[in-house]
Amino acid sequence: MSMSKIVRAAACVLLPFILVFGFYIVMHGHLTPGGGFQGGAVIATGFVLLMAAFSYDSITARLSKSSLTGGETLGLLLFIVTAAVALGLGGTFFGNWLANSGAIFGTPVAFGANPGNLNTAGVIPIMNLAVGIEVLGGLSVILLYMLSGVHEEVA
Amino acid sequence: MRVIITAVVVIVLSLAVLSAAAGLDFGSPVHTDMDDYFTGFGQVLTGGNNIVTDVVFDFRGFDTLGEATVLFTAVTGVGLAFRKRKEDEDYEYE
Amino acid sequence: MIDILNGLVLIGLLVSALFIVRCRDLLSAAISFGIFSFLLSLEFYILQAPDVAIAEAGIGAGLTTAIFIVAIRGTTRWEGVRE
Numbered sequence: 001m002s003m004s005k006i007v008r009a010a011a012c013v014l015l016p017f018i019l020v021f022g023f024y025i026v027m028h029g030h031l032t033p034g035g036g037f038q039g040g041a042v043i044a045t046g047f048v049l050l051m052a053a054f055s056y057d058s059i060t061a062r063l064s065k066s067s068l069t070g071g072e073t074l075g076l077l078l079f080i081v082t083a084a085v086a087l088g089l090g091g092t093f094f095g096n097w098l099a100n101s102g103a104i105f106g107t108p109v110a111f112g113a114n115p116g117n118l119n120t121a122g123v124i125p126i127m128n129l130a131v132g133i134e135v136l137g138g139l140s141v142i143l144l145y146m147l148s149g150v151h152e153e154v155a
Numbered sequence: 156m157r158v159i160i161t162a163v164v165v166i167v168l169s170l171a172v173l174s175a176a177a178g179l180d181f182g183s184p185v186h187t188d189m190d191d192y193f194t195g196f197g198q199v200l201t202g203g204n205n206i207v208t209d210v211v212f213d214f215r216g217f218d219t220l221g222e223a224t225v226l227f228t229a230v231t232g233v234g235l236a237f238r239k240r241k242e243d244e245d246y247e248y249e
Numbered sequence: 250m251i252d253i254l255n256g257l258v259l260i261g262l263l264v265s266a267l268f269i270v271r272c273r274d275l276l277s278a279a280i281s282f283g284i285f286s287f288l289l290s291l292e293f294y295i296l297q298a299p300d301v302a303i304a305e306a307g308i309g310a311g312l313t314t315a316i317f318i319v320a321i322r323g324t325t326r327w328e329g330v331r332e
Contacts, residue, residue, distance in 0.1 A: 030203035033299035041307030094216030121203035
């Protein structure tokens, strides 16, 4: 049960912009307002727009539940592993083992107002990405499960 | 009669909440030691310009782990409620 | 200027919250809930909490409305009507 051609075309036009905006919120989480949870929710809203515009069968042909739950599990595992690496390096759980180290995401930052550099903040961008993937998979798969329940009763 | 009781309860409760909130100044907490620490050292210690994300993902990372677990559990519950049942599987609501 | 905007948003919040409770048509109530969430995210932005505003706009106005509409499609549209 898909919607009219106008809705489908509008959803196809809007989807890339929503995805790019959500990814921007995720990756700039340590510089501007936002973060993993918010960006993941925005990307999931884009997927929900797609699910509302197209029929259930054409959605599940390209986007399976197992890939979404796999993304959710992968995000949570990446989050925990990033936090646990600090234990192996002799720090505390959730210690920031990359900050101010000079490696990737390790550029030191001076105190005060500055324009911001993407290559800073240590493990925070990695955790933002992990939480973003997790929230995206979780919120999308909730709606996909509900659509599957409605789909069986109506069809 | 029920309308009168409802109105009395609503008025008493809102008066209680408002009288408790009337003595507080907005945005001036009593203990500011941790706030001063976060705003003073957070940017240099973690390297992120957004203090909110620094607190959520670094200083209070364990809370974020709990939040992620809550979302995971919610998705598991929805998947259980909407799973595909076999033809001969009998089940009851309630 | 910001006070007038703040007052308008608060009045809109009250009106949309009243519509959520009083509507017999559950689809209208779901749409009112979307408007309520959008106005709430605007209020968060006015009170200088942009992090919460983005989360509220994404979750409340986008996802929750869609979930409610899917649930209405699976059940009944009118309140108090039994099939």
